[in-house]
Amino acid sequence: MITADLIESVPGERIVLKEPWAALTAELKRRPSGPVAVFTGRRSVEANGAWAHLEAVLRAADRNAVRFSEIEAEPGVETVERMAALLQEVNPAAVIALGGGSVMDAAKAAYLTMQSGWKLEEHFGSDCYSRVYPEAAPDRVICIPTTSGTGSEATPYANIVDHRLGVKKLISERFIVPALALPIPAFTHSMPPAVTRATGCDALAHLIEGFLNVGADANSALANEWALTGIRLVVENLPAAIADGGNAAARNNMSMAATLGGMVIRFKSTGLPHLCSFSWFGRLEHGIAVAMLLPASWSYYLGNPKVAERTMRLADYFPGDEPRGVIASYRRFLDSVGVPGALKDCDGITPELLAATAASGSENRMKLELAPYPVPVSDSERILGGILKQAYLGEF
Structure with missing residues (x-):
């Protein structure tokens, strides 16, 4: 196999x-x-x-x-x-x-x-x-x-x-x-639907964020293949795993996808969704947070032509004729598994929290500089603030 x-x-x-x-x-x-x-x-x-x-x-x-x-x-x-x-x-x-x-x-x-x-x-x-x-x-x-x-x-x-x-x-x-x-x-069969959803979204975010990290391609000759395989497994199996926790085939494939996601981010780190959600613990499940932050972050990454090109390689899983269409299709997949459409619909996520998140982004200089489309530290509060506002409103 x-x-x-x-x-x-x-x-x-x-x-x-x-x-x-x-x-x-x-x-x-x-x-x-x-x-x-x-x-x-x-x-x-x-x-x-x-x-x-x-x-x-x-x-x-x-x-x-x-x-x-x-x-x-x-x-x-x-x-x-x-x-x-x-x-x-x-x-x-x-x-x-x-x-x-x-x-x-x-x-x-x-x-x-x-x-x-x-x-x-x-x-x-x-x-x-x-x-x-x-x-x-x-x-x-x-x-x-x-x-x-x-x-x-x-x-x-x-x-x-x-x-x-x-x-x-x-x-x-x-x-x-x-x-x-x-x-x-x-051992994952007993996970309730909410945990299955959140952990599955976390795995998907790892896979996509790593795949989009075009600046780290040289770190591993296999990481992009791992990512594509894992993304396919999540798209094909997460809905079934949520609907029926005892679906052994879906659980097996989600387990493999999660491990593949870990392998990917070992060599190709996550980006702005993980940076922005890093200190939201206790407010919103981590996997849901990063999945919801990805569309706006991904749209920002399109400022790098290499990311736009890489995005189209995901059209087999998230159909679209151009990069923003692929991102919209990814968002529709989140809709299909019950992920809220906007951060404003999530308890505990407030404009004040987002403003503080944007202001503190400059403390993680390495993450900003290694993003697929780098964020200048001097302008990080404005750029991150814009991404967070879009995610809050459900726009991208």
Whole structure:
């Protein structure tokens, strides 16, 4: 199957689709003696059966588990620090993240913090630790995703909330790309329609934003192929997954699409939708926010002729005779899966929030400069303000 071949071709770690439990058992048996630290969410892994399956593997590998299950939906600095302290106390032979993107992000951040000896805050930024210690080889998390959206099982990213400052901060670090990822679609069947919609939209945004990032094409010879395959999978399967959570084929394909999205943004970063929604946690689901911000951002990107040309390669999935027609077709797809048409229709998204978002955009100079159509830092408030106003009104 071409999708499995594409996923298993990603360099730098093992993503296992076939016989994942056997692969995990073998991995744990080859590790040194000691317990396994397992990070989960609060309830979902019991409901979807994932915890029972993992317990069986741990018994087969003759491993004791130390479980931490108090990871909130938007993991905060305090939670990650507690996780790192537990790891320091336990000194595990392996660390497993069993859950959605929040669990995986928090586990990745905590394990790096424990092994580096640095404070968590010292890791916020891009490759902070690996630039100082390029020859270091810290152990990395084993990820078993139970949602289909973030792609965290394949990325060097961890998003952590700093509640003191009221912002979400990013760790981008090559040393936290998971060592082993085991996407098991059966665990996603219990996701309710709203979660399926939001996580599916997150995956779609990753795929499209990465594909449109024409300035990063040289980073990977395969990323655009991954993106096109993933976009097709989302368009063909997200409506069915929302309508019937037990649709195994749709769930399998959405799981693959999410992992492909993670692989894409590992090499070709997201753009303005992710920049603008970065600190909207607690107001609007992340996947819905980035999906809604994409049309206006995409329209801005058309100022780069290469993006306009790249856009037409998506006409097979979002039919249109010219670039703006493709964007309009993408928006119609969002309509078909129940995504609101305008930010003004979403509770918690206010003109005041958007003004603050536009004003703070200049703090992420790298994201502005690496956008498919770069945003001058000196003019970022005006440009971002215009994009956000269009998204608020449902225009693009």
